[in-house]
């Protein structure tokens with residue numbers, strides 16, 4: 001081969017351990033370590049127990065929403081209604097807490113999320129409506145319902161309402177443990193169960209899946225129901241964490257959830273995405289927020305910077321993949 | 325000075341080299357036939373010279389000039405037109421839009437649709453595919469028709485080099501003749517044609533030289549006059565193939581599936597036939613005869629309007645022990661982004677799970693056994709995304725997916741499309757073995773030799789109706805072809 005004709009292949013090294021490509025995982029670990037290192041050296045308040053605990057708690061809402069969102073995105077859909085479900089589930093739980101035992105009120109909150117997800121899924125699957133349109137409509141409908149239920153914030157008097165949001169398991173908040181458990185279950189669901197694999201396959205090629213005798217509609221409905229359930233749980237946890245439920249909470253939460261999935265490498269056209277990388281995406285997002293807060297960056301500038309950082313992370317991912 | 329020359333081309337994918345220094349040269353007016361087993365590297369070579377993939381190292385010249393197409397657009401500007409192995413039309417757009425994409429005739433700045441349709445029609449007639457309606461949506465055309473539109477699209481302006489990757493795999497009869505006539509015309513006009521195919525007789529007939537590839541290398545360049553089918557197969561497979569079709573089966577068993585009066589207006593009408601245990605029934609028909617539509621309907625993928633013998637849904641069909649290998653592997657056969665293992669186990673996920681969890685160990689075992697049995701290459705492909713496999717190997721994955729279901733009634737729509745001879749022989753042997761074990765098989769094929777050679781009985785369709793039923797042992801290609809064109813034999 002002459003020197004003139006040689007065209008050197010340009011590839012980034014990949015990390016393969018025991019036959020598994022861990023490049024993405026390693027990339028996230030590196031990114032997160034870098035964030036933490038920068039934060040710890042530039043801000044005195046970062047490595048304090050108070051800040052770390054609050055970081056772990058902040059991950060929970062966006063984490064739960066992202067997992068549900070991932071399941072929907074894998075089918076090739078999108079769920080814009082999750083922010084509204086957070087508000088509805090929270091306000092209903094807080095409202096019912098006055099008359100019902102708190103666990104029951106919370107269960108009703110989660111159930112409301114499931115019900116909304118079921119409706120979204122049914123509209124998308126049974127009537128073949130575009131997911132964007134369906135969930136855009138339910139975004140406003142459910143937000144409206146939250147205000148119909150109560151125009152003003154509700155703060156339950158019973159201090160037991162705060163238990164869920166404040167309890168600790170050793171050094172880790174209970175709600176963070178719950179979120180990690182949901183991610184673990186989600187990971188097993190998507191990689192190890194027929195239903196989970198079917199959901200991923202549907203996003204890749206629904207017709208092939210249908211011809212393989214798999215009920216495509218039922219799995220699509222299931223995906224939106226899972227997203228609704230996650231959003232309902234997130235709403236209940238958020239209300240319990242801050243002690244007060246507001247009908248206006250959760251605006252634009254869906255965008256963070258989508259961003260976390262995309263940072264984690266999920267394809268918005270479906271069929272590709274990973275639970276672990278999405279958790280990485282969640283961590284990155286929450287760290288960015290936390291850092292900008294600690295630096296006292298003004299909130300509008302925070303939005304600008306956050307957007308730019310997200311684009312940068314996604315670009316790095318893309319370049320990495322296309323050279324693979 | 326040659327029209328095209330490639331020297332010492334290497335290509336690797338994520339560190340694995342699949343082309344090990346390939347060379348190729350041809351003059352204006354040549355037809356270079358490229359043959360080789362599945363996964364030999366034919367499509368990869370073609371994607372490199374058409375700018376769709378970068379080479380890892382190597383060099384390329386055209387008419388004495390060093391060229392380096394880095395994108396399909398570059399190659400297009402150089403006069404290299406390519407029809408890829410996988411269909412690439414936009415299914416939602418009309419034939420006209422697909423053909424003229426980016427080059428619409430305009431009037432007052434707006435697209436002049438009348439002129440566009442007229443130009444598309446003129447192009448189709450010029451290349452011999454005048455039967456296609458330019459206003460039809462591409463996705464509604466049969467695979468063969470889509471293939472013809474792809475070819476027409478490559479000829480919208482005169483190319484210097486025309487590359488065809490298995491253009492004939494789905495064509496038969498008059499369509500095939502039209503393609504051959506077209507290639508001869510192009511030759512006379514001084515176009516260099518590169519023709520990849522597994523159909524050796526047509527390569528021997530068309531090519532001026534034949535390049536044999538094996539495991540990422542060109543192992544031989546031959547002149548059609550000095551070689552024959554046997555030698556080519558021997559070179560590709562690395563061994564001689566004794567007999568292509570197994571002996572016919574006799575003493576057929578009970579009827580496993582009966583179709584009666586089945587009708588879908590516009591596609592087929594009043595179809596009746598029986599599939600018996602131990603029998604392989606061939607189904608031959610030209611483009612537009614309704615053969616694939618019929619198979620889809622029987623399988624429950626499209627509802628029947630009248631008649632008996634169609635399932636209500638694929639799920640019901642599968643439950644009843646039926647399987648359908650569809651003709652378009654990219655659209656209906658595979659989830660391209662998923663692994664080979666996932667694709668193969670798609671049909672058994674729900675039936676073999678243990679409790680709520682997949683039986684991963686069993687899945688791995690089954691998939692490994694199938695990879696071995698069908699000789700899918702590379703041998704370690706199970707964790708690879710299906711899209712990284714060569715076309716013929718993808719086809720084997722689709723077949724494997726259904727074989728893992730242990731069907732009783734097997735509908736095969738062009739199961740050997742793009743599959744090399746050695747593997748075809750293996751597939752015929754397997755289907756034969758399955759039939760002998762008591763399966764009923766319907767083999768739809770546009771390959772006349774296959775549809776007669778591998779079957780016991782041939783049904784012939786013409787314009788949505790069955791026009792003949794023949795015993796394979798007593799019929800010939802002429803008779804089947806005549807019936808398929810609506811002429812009495």
Ligand SMILES: Nc1ncnc2c1ncn2[C@@H]1O[C@H](COP(=O)(O)OP(=O)(O)OP(=O)(O)O)[C@@H](O)[C@H]1O
Pocket residue numbers: 337338342360361362363364365366367368369409701702711712713714715716717742744
């Ligand atoms: N994107 C890719 N990533 C990894 N491997 C690839 C990729 N594309 C092709 N290969 C591998 O390169 C080899 C050659 O494939 P290629 O498609 O060129 O074969 P082919 O000769 O066209 O076969 P066929 O007759 O089946 O179409 C195969 O082993 C295939 O798995």
Ligand SMILES: [Mg+2]
Pocket residue numbers: 366367368409489714715716
């Ligand atoms: Mg190929």
